Amino acid sequence: MIPVIYYHRVGPFAPGAERKMNVEPGRFRAQMVHLARRYRVVTLDEVLAGATGKVAAVTFDDGYRDLLEHAVPVLRELRLPATFFIVAGAVGAKDAWVKAEQDVVTWEDLEKLKFMGFEIGAHSMTHARLTELDDAKLEWELREPKRLLEEKLGVGVKHMAYPQGKHDERVKRAAQAAGYRAAWATKSGEGGDYAMRRFRVAADTGGFAFAWRLTRIRWGWY
Numbered sequence: 464m465i466p467v468i469y470y471h472r473v474g475p476f477a478p479g480a481e482r483k484m485n486v487e488p489g490r491f492r493a494q495m496v497h498l499a500r501r502y503r504v505v506t507l508d509e510v511l512a513g514a515t516g517k518v519a520a521v522t523f524d525d526g527y528r529d530l531l532e533h534a535v536p537v538l539r540e541l542r543l544p545a546t547f548f549i550v551a552g553a554v555g556a557k558d559a560w561v562k563a564e565q566d567v568v569t570w571e572d573l574e575k576l577k578f579m580g581f582e583i584g585a586h587s588m589t590h591a592r593l594t595e596l597d598d599a600k601l602e603w604e605l606r607e608p609k610r611l612l613e614e615k616l617g618v619g620v621k622h623m624a625y626p627q628g629k630h631d632e633r634v635k636r637a638a639q640a641a642g643y644r645a646a647w648a649t650k651s652g653e654g655g656d657y658a659m660r661r662f663r664v665a666a667d668t669g670g671f672a673f674a675w676r677l678t679r680i681r682w683g684w685y
Contacts, residue, residue, distance in 0.1 A: 465510050466502075466519040466680040467647070467661045469624070472565065474529035482666035484561065488533040494664065494673050495521075499541040502677070506544050506582060507622050511645055511656065519677060521545040522647065522661060524586055524624055525558060528566040531575070539579060547576060548586035548624040548647075551608035560590040560626070570615055577616055584622040585609050585643070593625060593634045601634065605641040622647060630658060650685065 471484040473491045486494075498504055502519040510520050521538070523530055526549040538545050553559065553567040568576075573583060585608040587593065593601055609620045621644040625634065628649030635657040638646040645656045652660040662680055664673070679685050 464660070464680055464683055465505075465514060466677045467507070467510060467522065467659065468519065468664050468677075469522045469524055469647075469649075469661045470534070470664050471524055472527045472529055473523075473534040474527075474532065476666075481561070483663065485666050486664060486668070487666065490666075490669070491534060492537050493670055494668075495537050495541055495543060497670070497674055498677075499543060501674075504543045507546050507584075507645065507647070510659075517681070522584075522624065523547045524626075525550055525560075525590070526554070526568045526573075526586070527558070528568050528572060531568070531572055535576070535579070535581075538581075544581070546582040546584050546622060548584040548622075549573065549608070549612065550586045550588070550590045550626075551611045552588040553590070558590070573612075573616055577618055582622070583612055583616060583618060583620060584624060584647075585612060585620050586624050587626050590626045592627065592629050593637075594629045594631050598633075598637075601637050602641070605637050605643075609641060609643065621645070624648075624661075628652065628661075 473486050476485050502517050505514045505518050555569045557564045587604045588608045591604050612620045623643045624647040628651055638657050647659045647661050652658040
């Protein structure tokens, strides 16, 4: 299996932040250096196309603004592609789904990411638990961020990630109907284009643990 990893925040720890949500800048850099040396880092389209060899992919959920300061420079230096899944309704505001209340990217920030060649994906409109919504709200949570991101940025939004990885057959059908090429879950994803697996990197994933986890994912030992 291709290791598709995902992060939330990269930066100094905020008061009250969960360790699963944050990776310190030095640790993130060491992880990306390992990827650049040991793997061919590919886009999500290449993952779907069945990229072969020792490959991996990098994604970020939510769209925290500190990524531009602490993650993007490292990715650019090492020439690594990445996809940023954005909560479209929170652009230019703060996250409303965790206690830390951190800044979310602005539209200007997203223009910069686009200019630098990074892919922009959708992470719903409000970070809602999609499996708990009625059909009308579910459709809005999936279609509206795609429409808004495409309209504002002038790019195609082909990929979306489920908030908290929550999905079921109804949500998968809605993601496909909304026009996405694929939808990305978490480790619980059962596979298929609308339940693709990804694996979280958290604060306590050190150098050896990071390398070993990638190896385990590649060989299906997760």
